[in-house]
Amino acid sequence: MRYSALQILKEGLTGNKGWIPAWREPEPKAEYDIVIVGGGGHGLATAYYLAKEFGVTNVAVVEKGWLGSGNIGRNTTIIRSNYLLEGNQPFYEFSLKLWEGLEQDFNYNAMVSQRGILNLIHSDPQRDAFVRRGNAMRLSGADAEILGPDEIRKMCPYLDYDNARFPIQGAIWQPRGGTVRHDAVAWGYARGADCRGVDILQNCEVIGFVMEKGSCHGVETAKGTIRAKKVAVCVAGSSSRVMEKAGMRLPIESHVLQAFVSEGLKPTIPGVITFGAGHFYVSQSDKGGLVFGGDIDGYNTYAQRGNLPVVEDVCEGGMAIMPMIGRARLLRMWGGVMDMSMDGSPFIDKTHIDGLYLNAGWCYGGFKATPASGFCYAHLLATDRPHETATAYRLDRFRRGAPIDEKGHGAQPNLH
Amino acid sequence: MIIDHPLLGPRDAAEFVVKGDASLIGRPDGMTASPEDMHDYMYLRDNTAGEHRELWYHEQGDRSWLVVTRNTLTHEVTKVELARDVARAQGRSR
Numbered sequence: 079m080r081y082s083a084l085q086i087l088k089e090g091l092t093g094n095k096g097w098i099p100a101w102r103e104p105e106p107k108a109e110y111d112i113v114i115v116g117g118g119g120h121g122l123a124t125a126y127y128l129a130k131e132f133g134v135t136n137v138a139v140v141e142k143g144w145l146g147s148g149n150i151g152r153n154t155t156i157i158r159s160n161y162l163l164e165g166n167q168p169f170y171e172f173s174l175k176l177w178e179g180l181e182q183d184f185n186y187n188a189m190v191s192q193r194g195i196l197n198l199i200h201s202d203p204q205r206d207a208f209v210r211r212g213n214a215m216r217l218s219g220a221d222a223e224i225l226g227p228d229e230i231r232k233m234c235p236y237l238d239y240d241n242a243r244f245p246i247q248g249a250i251w252q253p254r255g256g257t258v259r260h261d262a263v264a265w266g267y268a269r270g271a272d273c274r275g276v277d278i279l280q281n282c283e284v285i286g287f288v289m290e291k292g293s294c295h296g297v298e299t300a301k302g303t304i305r306a307k308k309v310a311v312c313v314a315g316s317s318s319r320v321m322e323k324a325g326m327r328l329p330i331e332s333h334v335l336q337a338f339v340s341e342g343l344k345p346t347i348p349g350v351i352t353f354g355a356g357h358f359y360v361s362q363s364d365k366g367g368l369v370f371g372g373d374i375d376g377y378n379t380y381a382q383r384g385n386l387p388v389v390e391d392v393c394e395g396g397m398a399i400m401p402m403i404g405r406a407r408l409l410r411m412w413g414g415v416m417d418m419s420m421d422g423s424p425f426i427d428k429t430h431i432d433g434l435y436l437n438a439g440w441c442y443g444g445f446k447a448t449p450a451s452g453f454c455y456a457h458l459l460a461t462d463r464p465h466e467t468a469t470a471y472r473l474d475r476f477r478r479g480a481p482i483d484e485k486g487h488g489a490q491p492n493l494h
Numbered sequence: 495m496i497i498d499h500p501l502l503g504p505r506d507a508a509e510f511v512v513k514g515d516a517s518l519i520g521r522p523d524g525m526t527a528s529p530e531d532m533h534d535y536m537y538l539r540d541n542t543a544g545e546h547r548e549l550w551y552h553e554q555g556d557r558s559w560l561v562v563t564r565n566t567l568t569h570e571v572t573k574v575e576l577a578r579d580v581a582r583a584q585g586r587s588r
């Protein structure tokens with residue numbers, strides 16, 4: 079069924095009886111060309127682009143829980159393409175371009191809202207660094223402007239400009255950044271993949287791989303064995319646990335990131351604002367809640383909840399730039415488990431095991447990457463060659479001395 | 495989380511900085527190790543779900559390094575040792 083204004087009108091006049099489920103609930107087949115492990119944003123996007131762009135439709139997405147139960151339904155929904163390094167920036171700009179056409183492409187309202195992202199500058203060296211970053215962004219075809227305090231004041235009069243420790247000296251502004259309705263992204267990709275023939279198998283945990291003569295020929299699941307010519311793992315915070323079943327150790331640690339939502343308030347924050355002297359970012363949802371977050375907790379964990387010291391730290395960050403939020407009450411908070419990689423950058427690669435592919439290591443920034451990650455993974459699976467914007471995301475990059483370390487922290491995952 | 499420091503007693507986890515997997519104590523000898531060994535030491539982790547031994551540094555306390563045994567599924571801390579003692583028991587001189 080194609081969604082349109084006309085369809086809504088028709089259904090409205092006929093008692094809304096014609097709507098059908100957005101995807102089927104099929105039984106697993108014995109064999110597929112490609113089995114994707116993990117039905118988060120990246121897994122579903124991979125299935126969608128495999129079917130739509132590369133004509134591979136004999137595909138299953140095998141998901142442990144229900145669609146959207148992982149990080150795709152837990153993130154703070156920020157999209158942007160404001161990276162510095164060559165291995166990253168063209169990829170993220172590719173992703174932002176895909177976001178821009180996404181709703182028309184998959185015929186689903188994902189509420190892609192390009193309200194702009196403002197990264198505040200609090201010192202002279204930080205301005206130098208952001209000017210350099212802005213130049214790198216523009217070289218990749220992205221948009222970036224350096225603003226002074228007067229221009230920011232017009233947009234956000236309530237920031238604490240003359241704070242003694244962290245005065246706001248300016249900002250780097252990416253007008254095309256913004257937010258997207260995260261659940262709708264999962265649902266839109268699921269529906270688009272399903273209607274092209276992809277089987278989405280929910281509540282079907284992968285518990286092992288079918289290995290024959292050193293190569294991978296399928297997965298063992300809670301619903302039995304499913305054979306496949308290629309197995310594409312895409313399980314976000316669970317990558318180490320799943321790949322361990324294939325005997326692999328990864329350059330990844332699992333960490334928790336928390337997110338917070340305030341009670342609904344009148345419209346006040348136009349786009350996304352980030353604090354440059356601590357770690358705090360905030361946007362306002364369409365329902366009016368302030369959606370914000372900050373640092374990861376910093377210790378290895380698979381528990382989908384964090385601890386109080388980070389709550390305090392995040393709220394202090396918020397108070398430092400916009401003291402007005404001290405009046406707002408916190409409505410909800412939660413945590414999600416993510417892969418933190420050794421250089422803060424992801425992997426989209428074949429493994430050394432024939433037939434086994436890996437998409438992992440997205441840290442706390444993989445939501446914005448969802449369309450490009452799916453597209454590039456589909457490209458790799460269909461052609462066995464990396465997409466031109468994802469050539470740097472190789473598993474052997476540390477061995478070759480070629481990490482993609484935006485922050486320059488080295489092999490310390492909790493600092494990226 | 496509360497870390498039961500062997501010398502100072504129970505301390506708030508917020509006083510510490512986490513370094514990561516306690517296997518980092520066993521750094522291969524840089525003069526003799528193969529590049530492959532050094533790579534695996536630097537970049538690969540078991541990333542266990544369950545009991546995990548890890549290095550914590552008491553930055554806002556006595557600045558000792560501890561080996562904390564903690565469950566990564568429940569956050570329960572079951573054992574805290576001085577990293578010095580663990581390293582010596584592994585045959586390290588310092």
Ligand SMILES: Cc1cc2nc3c(=O)[nH]c(=O)nc-3n(C[C@H](O)[C@H](O)[C@H](O)COP(=O)(O)OP(=O)(O)OC[C@H]3O[C@@H](n4cnc5c(N)ncnc54)[C@H](O)[C@@H]3O)c2cc1C
Nearest residue numbers: 116118119120142148149150153154156284414444445446
């Ligand atoms: C609190 C928080 C805030 C964030 N904010 C942002 C942000 O503002 N911007 C941004 O760009 N990124 C953000 N991120 C990061 C982003 O959410 C993730 O990088 C991204 O969602 C990961 O990809 P995914 O959607 O495929 O993951 P997931 O949705 O987690 O998908 C992985 C799926 O694999 C499944 N799975 C695991 N094990 C198995 C198994 N054995 N068998 C079958 N299935 C399995 C899981 O159930 C899960 O559904 C945030 C993350 C968190 C936690």
